[in-house]
Amino acid sequence: MEEMHKNVLDYVKREYLDDDQEIGLDSPLISSGIVDSFSMVSLKRFLEKKYSISIPDDKATPEAFDTVNKICVLVHEFNKK
Amino acid sequence: MFNIRSYDERLKDFDWSIAEKELGYKEGDVINIGWYISDRICEMGKADKPALIWEGFNGEEKNYTYNDVKRFSNGFAVCLQKIGIKPGDRVCLFMDRVPELYIGFVGIIKMGAIAQPLFSAFGDESLFVRLNDAGTSAIITQKKHVSKLRKIREQLPNLKHIIIVDYDGDKPLQEREAAFSMEKADAPEKFDIYPSKAETPSLLHYTSGTTGQPKGVQHVHYSLISQYLTTKWVLDLKDDDIYWCTADPGWVTGTSYGIIGPWSMGVTQCVLDSGFTADRWYGFIEKHKITVWYSAPTAIRSLMKAGEEPIKKHNLSSLRHLCSVGEPLNAEAVIWSQKMFDKPFYDTYWQTETGSMMICNYPGMKVKPGSMGKPFPGITGTVLNPDTHEPWETYGKVGLIAFRPGWPAMMRTYWKNQEAYQNKFKNDWYLPGDRSSIDNEGYFWFIGRDDDVINTGGHLVSPFEVESALLEHPSVAESAVVSKPDEINMEVVKAFINLKPGIKVDDDIELEIMNFIRKKLSPLAMPQEIEFVDSLPKTRSGKIMRRMLRAKEWGEEIGDISTLEND
Numbered sequence: 001m002e003e004m005h006k007n008v009l010d011y012v013k014r015e016y017l018d019d020d021q022e023i024g025l026d027s028p029l030i031s032s033g034i035v036d037s038f039s040m041v042s043l044k045r046f047l048e049k050k051y052s053i054s055i056p057d058d059k060a061t062p063e064a065f066d067t068v069n070k071i072c073v074l075v076h077e078f079n080k081k
Numbered sequence: 082m083f084n085i086r087s088y089d090e091r092l093k094d095f096d097w098s099i100a101e102k103e104l105g106y107k108e109g110d111v112i113n114i115g116w117y118i119s120d121r122i123c124e125m126g127k128a129d130k131p132a133l134i135w136e137g138f139n140g141e142e143k144n145y146t147y148n149d150v151k152r153f154s155n156g157f158a159v160c161l162q163k164i165g166i167k168p169g170d171r172v173c174l175f176m177d178r179v180p181e182l183y184i185g186f187v188g189i190i191k192m193g194a195i196a197q198p199l200f201s202a203f204g205d206e207s208l209f210v211r212l213n214d215a216g217t218s219a220i221i222t223q224k225k226h227v228s229k230l231r232k233i234r235e236q237l238p239n240l241k242h243i244i245i246v247d248y249d250g251d252k253p254l255q256e257r258e259a260a261f262s263m264e265k266a267d268a269p270e271k272f273d274i275y276p277s278k279a280e281t282p283s284l285l286h287y288t289s290g291t292t293g294q295p296k297g298v299q300h301v302h303y304s305l306i307s308q309y310l311t312t313k314w315v316l317d318l319k320d321d322d323i324y325w326c327t328a329d330p331g332w333v334t335g336t337s338y339g340i341i342g343p344w345s346m347g348v349t350q351c352v353l354d355s356g357f358t359a360d361r362w363y364g365f366i367e368k369h370k371i372t373v374w375y376s377a378p379t380a381i382r383s384l385m386k387a388g389e390e391p392i393k394k395h396n397l398s399s400l401r402h403l404c405s406v407g408e409p410l411n412a413e414a415v416i417w418s419q420k421m422f423d424k425p426f427y428d429t430y431w432q433t434e435t436g437s438m439m440i441c442n443y444p445g446m447k448v449k450p451g452s453m454g455k456p457f458p459g460i461t462g463t464v465l466n467p468d469t470h471e472p473w474e475t476y477g478k479v480g481l482i483a484f485r486p487g488w489p490a491m492m493r494t495y496w497k498n499q500e501a502y503q504n505k506f507k508n509d510w511y512l513p514g515d516r517s518s519i520d521n522e523g524y525f526w527f528i529g530r531d532d533d534v535i536n537t538g539g540h541l542v543s544p545f546e547v548e549s550a551l552l553e554h555p556s557v558a559e560s561a562v563v564s565k566p567d568e569i570n571m572e573v574v575k576a577f578i579n580l581k582p583g584i585k586v587d588d589d590i591e592l593e594i595m596n597f598i599r600k601k602l603s604p605l606a607m608p609q610e611i612e613f614v615d616s617l618p619k620t621r622s623g624k625i626m627r628r629m630l631r632a633k634e635w636g637e638e639i640g641d642i643s644t645l646e647n648d
Contacts, residue, residue, distance in 0.1 A: 015596055018225050032138040033177065033356040036202065037383070037569075038538070038604035042595045049588040061387075062358045 004051075004075065009068045011046055025069045030062040040065055047071065053078040083444035085314035088455070095458035097489055100310040104345070111276045112302045114283055115158075115191030118344035119151040120274070131349045134323075134369060135180050138355035143180055147347065150184055156268035157188025157221075160261055164242050166219055168193030168275050171285060173212060173220040174330070175199050175230075178354040181246040181263050182330055185221050186340055190283055190302075193275025194218075197285045197297075200331030201226060206550065206601045209233040210294050211287045212240060215496060221261075223247050231255060279303035285496055286333045288433040289543035291532040297496030298333075298433045304490035305345060307437040311457060312342030315429060315441045316373055317402050324350040325366070326375040332540065333433040334406050337490070338375055359387035363395040370399035377407040379538040381414045381426060382569045392421055402444065404429055407539020408571050409527035412451030428453055430527070432513050434505065436490025439513075440482075440525050453517065453525040461485035463510075464519055467531075470508045476521045479528050483510035533627060535564040537573050542606050544627065547574060550601050554594055556584045561617050561625045565610065565634040576608035577630055579617060586613045 005025055013023065016035050029035045035043060044060050047053070055078055064074050085091060105121075106112055122132075128148040135143045145153070166172060172189045174196060176182040182198070189196040197215055199208065201223075208229055212220070219242035220230065230243055234257060241257060248260035277283070284300040312318055316338065324343050328334035343350045351369045355361055357380065366374065403418060403426045410428040419425045427442035430453040440462055442454035456462035463472040464480035473480050486506065495502045505512055516528040535542045544562035551560040559579040564572035578594065580586060591611050599607035618626045632639045 015600075018228050021225060028138065028356075030356045031358050031361055033354070035356075036604050037357060038573075038607060038609070039599055041609050042592060042599060042607065045588070045592050045595065049592060062356065063360075066358070 002072070004072050005068055007050065008047070008071055008075075011050075012043070012068065015042070015046075023068075026067050028066055029068070030066045035065065037062065043071075047075055051075050051079055083314075084317050084319070085443055085445065088443045088446045088458070091314070091458040097306055097310075097459055100306045100489075104305070104309060106306070108279070110278075111274075112279055112305065113191060113193075113274050113277045114302050114305050114341055114345075115154060115187045115189075116274045117305055118341055119147060119154055119187055119191075122147045122344065122347040123151050125347060127347045130347065132344060133180060133183060134349065134351045136351070136353050136355070136365065136369075137179075145180060145184070147344075150187060150344070152268040152270060153184045153263050154187035154191055155270070155272035156263060156266045157185050157261075158192035158272050159269065160244070160266060161189065161192055161194060161219065164219065164244075164259070166192070166194050166242075168277075169282065170194045170218040171197045171215045173197040173199055173215075173217045173222075175201055175203075175208070175220050175222040175226055176246065177201050177223065177225075178329055178352055179223070179246070180352075181221065183340055183352070184263060185246075186330065186336065187344075189221075191272060191274050193277055193281070195282050195285050195299075196336075197287075198330045198336060199287070200329060200603065202605075203229075203331075203603050204599070204601045205229040205232045207546075207603055207606075209236060211297070212237055214287075214294065215285055215297055218242065219244060221246060224249070227258070277302045280493070282493070284336065286336070286433050288333075289534060289541045289546060290501075291534050291543065292545050293501075295543065295546070296498055296501055298492045299494050299496055300436050300490065301493050304337075304436045305341060306489035307457075307459075308337050308341045308490055309345045311438040311441075312338060312346055315427070315438050315443060315457070316342065316375060316404055317444045318343060318346050318348045318373055320347065322348050322372045322401075323370055323399070324348050324373045324375070325353070325369070325371045326350065327353075327362075327377065327380060328375070328406070333436070334375075334377075337437055338406075357383060359384050359391040360394070363391050363397060366397055366400065367395040372399050373402045373404075374400060375404045375406065376426075377539040378405055378410045378414060379407070379570050381405060381410070381418070385414060385417050386569065389421070397422060400424070403427065404442075406431070406438075408536050409453065410451070415448065415450035425450070430454070430525070434492045434511075435484070435488070435513065436492060437488070439484060439488075449520075449522075449524050451526070452520075453527050455523050455525065456484075460488055462525070464517055464525075465508075465510060465512075467516075470510065473519075477518055479516055479518045481531060482513055482515045482517050482525070483507075484513070485509070486511045533563070533631075535562075535572055535574055537564070537567075537605055538570040540605050542574055544574075546602060547576065547598060547606050547608070550598055550606070551576060551578065551594070553601070554597050556580050556590060557594070558582075559617055559625075561627050561630055562608070563627050563631040563634060567609070573609040574606060575610045575612070575634060577612050577614050577617060579614055
């Protein structure tokens with residue numbers, strides 16, 4: 001597992017899951033209700049801070065944030081810019 | 082032909098006995114909402130008709146007929162009686178939108194207890210405040226939420242029973258916990274329904290205000306009368322409709338129109354227990370051929386943002402009537418839905434305290450995009466001069482929305498807070514706390530709240546609650562919480578924070594505080610933006626001038642600052 005994937009997965013588990021819940025890199029986060037639209041703001045803030053990027057609001061969609069894998073694709077997109 | 086036929090004609094000879102007769106109720110009879118929304122429908126020959134078509138986020142589907150709702154709710158009622166729950170006891174429902182939430186609600190009411198649904202995203206502090214205030218005796222929940230209860234149960238001596246509906250035996254139950262499987266437990270055909278009367282308490286919904294802790298809005302069984310008739314005339318539900326109310330039953334829309342209204346009419350409803358994505362929602366409508374859709378402006382604006390692409394991928398031709406609730410529906414959204422779905426969203430205005438719809442747009446009546454509509458027949462509504470509390474005598478003047486008390490679903494009190502209840506009435510008018518104007522055709526136009534309560538995504542958040550929680554963070558010295566405009570949610574929470582000496586202002590502390598509030602209170606209450614300040618604007622008497630901060634966020638005039646403390 002890439003380090004970014006591990007960091008994002010660990011953060012989501014720590015901040016949004018209850019003790020006995022488990023998720024993987026492709027587990028739905030938004031569509032399952034684990035992270036709702038209001039909580040997405042704090043997840044976006046974490047990513048921006050951690051990877052020193054700025055994600056435009058129109059890119060921070062429920063679809064783009066729905067799994068750890070998809071989130072990492074988004075972060076990579078803005079890491080390069 | 083619409084159920085209401087003609088709004089203007091209905092105004093002429095309206096009486097709530099119209100609904101009473103249709104429900105077969107007369108004054109003095111036993112009236113139990115739980116019976117009306119399950120047993121009675123079965124007795125009308127609809128026992129085998131689908132009542133609930135449920136879909137989980139992974140596509141799992143469960144279907145329940147009205148006979149299933151009757152039997153399984155009887156099962157809940159029997160279980161509660163066996164553990165010693167008595168009529169009048171408060172029983173909380175703290176679950177995601179799973180079938181047990183809907184059917185458990187019916188069971189609680191059938192045995193005469195008071196149902197207390199709470200939004201499952203509430204953190205342990207929000208949960209504690211509401212359970213403590215209500216003196217809740219039992220809570221029906223899921224295993225994923227039990228950890229929150231374990232943190233607070235020692236402070237809740239009245240909470241004797243934590244009933245877990247999806248316990249799988251993998252970890253031992255702790256004190257006060259018990260497992261209950263709705264589908265495996267005894268579910269008798271008959272249950273001795275509690276003989277509640279019109280004024281017997283049925284439901285407790287917590288709502289946030291400007292000051293103090295959230296208040297428990299108490300409703301009674303007679304609320305069924307206006308919930309039934311508004312469902313019939315505003316949502317226009319008919320026997321062959323497939324209905325979807327997107328609201329969670331933790332909020333009043335999800336009980337009044339997500340359980341009571343549609344089931345009192347014997348209509349089939351669908352529930353989606355999943356996070357929001359446009360594609361998923363449209364797919365749900367297409368799959369189940371939803372005909373009547375009751376949703377919220379925040380969701381509608383999110384759908385607008387998602388654009389036409391997801392719409393084009395789905396056949397939404399089943400939709401025949403769309404309604405909206407929770408916050409004012411902006412004109413742009415009404416025009417958009419007319420373009421996309423060939424019909425507008427009909428805005429409806431009401432609140433937790435009113436229990437049923439108050440000012441609406443009606444099928445067959447001209448919709449003015451951006452207008453709340455007109456008062457429901459039987460409701461006397463006006464706007465008052467804020468200084469005199471008398472109705473304005475000319476059109477177009479902004480004032481306090483006001484209703485003559487006495488409609489069936491009007492709250493009967495705030496739980497153990499009669500003083501706050503009395504304060505909602507002035508000059509024999511009930512004041513919901515909003516401002517509007519009325520045009521020369523009698524249409525109401527929303528202006529804003531009359532207090533500091535934040536309406537974010539259709540849900541009320543108290544600045545006081547958030548500020549109190551912020552003070553519990555070890556780094557926060559002082560805070561002020563106001564609303565700021567948001568394209569999707571209309572308004573969101575913003576916090577101005579003065580940190581304690583020696584605490585560094587950086588991204589770490591900002592994120593830490595956001596997550597602190599999200600977990601302690603709820604995602605809704607989490608500040609979407611934090612601004613760190615050296616000091617907060619205060620009056621000479623030390624009162625924080627929130628309105629100055631708010632005015633700046635909204636681009637409004639700051640107003641009188643003569644009382645502002647000089648630096």
